[in-house]
Amino acid sequence: xxxxxxxxxxxxxxxxxxxxxxxxxxxxxxxxxxxxxxxxxxxxxxxxxxxxxxxxxxxxxxxxxxxxxxxxxxxxxxxxxxxxxxxxxxxxxxxxxxxxxxxxxxxxxxxxxxxxxxxxxxxxxxxxxxxxxxxxxxxxxxxxxxxxxxxxxxxxxxxxxxxxxxxxxxxxxxxxxxxxxxxxxxxxxxxxxxxxxxxxxxxxxxxxxxxxxxxxxxxxxxxxxxxxxxxxxxxxxxxxxxxxxxx
Numbered sequence: 333x334x335x336x337x338x339x340x341x342x343x344x345x346x347x348x349x350x351x352x353x354x355x356x357x358x359x360x361x362x363x364x365x366x367x368x369x370x371x372x373x374x375x376x377x378x379x380x381x382x383x384x385x386x387x388x389x390x391x392x393x394x395x396x397x398x399x400x401x402x403x404x405x406x407x408x409x410x411x412x413x414x415x416x417x418x419x420x421x422x423x424x425x426x427x428x429x430x431x432x433x434x435x436x437x438x439x440x441x442x443x444x445x446x447x448x449x450x451x452x453x454x455x456x457x458x459x460x461x462x463x464x465x466x467x468x469x470x471x472x473x474x475x476x477x478x479x480x481x482x483x484x485x486x487x488x489x490x491x492x493x494x495x496x497x498x499x500x501x502x503x504x505x506x507x508x509x510x511x512x513x514x515x516x517x518x519x520x521x522x523x524x525x526x527x528x529x530x531x532x533x534x535x536x537x538x539x540x541x542x543x544x545x546x547x548x549x550x551x552x553x554x555x556x557x558x559x560x561x562x563x564x565x566x567x568x569x570x571x572x573x574x575x576x577x578x579x
Contacts (some may be wrong), residue, residue: 385554385555386553386554386555386556387413387414387415387508388411388412388413388414388508388553388554388555389411389412389413389414389420389422389508389509389551389552389553389554390409390410390411390412390551390552390554391409391410391549391550391551391552392407392408392409392410392424392549392550393407393408393547393548393549393550394406394407394408394549395407395408395428395547402430402431402432402433403429403430403431404428404429404430405428405429406426406427406428406429406446407427408424408425408426408427408547408549409424409425410422410423410424410425410452411423411424412452414508417456417505418455418456418457419453419454419455419456420453420454420456420508421451421452421453421454422451422452423449423450423451423452424449424450424451424452424466424468425447425448425449425450426446426447426448426449426450426468426470427445427446427447428445428446428447428526429443429444429445429446430442430443430444430446431443431444439479440476440477440478440479441476441477442474442475442476442477443474443475443477444472444473444474444475445472445473445474446470446471446472446526447470447471448468448469448470448471448489449468449469450466450467450468450469451466451467452464452465452466452467453465453466456500456503459500459503459504459505460499460500460501460503461497461498461499461500462497462498462499462500462512462514463495463496463497464494464495464496464497464498464514464516465493465494465495466493466494466495466516467491467492467493467494468491468492468493468494469489469490469491469492470489470490470492470525470526471487471488471489472487472488472489472490472524472526473485473487474486474487474488488524489524490520490522490523490524490525490526491520491522491525492518492520492522492525492526492527493518493519493520494516494517494518494519494527494545495516495517495519496514496515496516496517496545497514497515498512498513498514498515498547499512499513499514500512500551501513503551507553507556508551508552508553508554508556509550509551509552509553509556510550510551511548511549511550511551512548512549512550512551513546513547513548514546514547514548515544515545515546516544516545516547517542517543517544517545518542518545519542521540521541521542522540523537523540525540527542527543527545528540528541528542528543529541529543
């Protein structure tokens with residue numbers, strides 16, 4: 333494959349990146365602390381113990397990108413359970429196909445398939461806001477075809493720890509159905525991860541840079557039907573005022 337020139341980064345740019353990462357970590361810490369404080373409110377409410385099928389949900393996201401000489405298609409289905417009003421957890425499966433061809437300079441081609449399982453958790457410090465952690469183990473199968481039509485196949489695998497935050501649009505108390513958009517970062521920075529940008533000096537590997545991962549998708553509640561746990565708050569047939577400060 334064509335070599336990638338080494339990116340020169342000044343001391344000032346390194347300082348800016350370091351400060352940005354520190355601010356990002358501080359923001360996540362603050363959101364987690366707020367989430368733990370809000371969870372204490374749930375302890376004051378009466379809850380049914382045991383497994384509740386209405387807490388199950390499914391959904392996922394779809395990726396589609398088309399650009400000059402390339403195509404990216406992907407899907408990330410998931411299956412989860414609402415442990416409390418402020419926390420979800422579940423499993424996910426990731427698949428992404430990427431095809432690229434350079435018609436102008438090198439006349440080479442790359443076909444790549446990335447797939448793997450993962451587990452995730454989301455914490456909701458507010459009804460519409462969440463922080464997310466997702467661990468994945470991805471496998472990469474790729475075929476590179478050079479200008480002489482000689483093909484080289486290679487297989488890689490890597491662990492990824494995606495950390496970030498997102499917005500849940502339409503999330504209400506007692507319902508697991510809503511749309512979401514999130515921005516995640518692979519903090520492990522494994523060079524074989526599909527979520528990093530590798531920098532080379534000629535053919536020599538130098539480092540892996542974190543790149544943002546934007547995912548948009550939908551949560552779909554299972555077994556809830558037309559019921560809404562908010563109705564349980566209307567005891568004795570008396571309508572209670574609706575609070576938008578609650579989950």
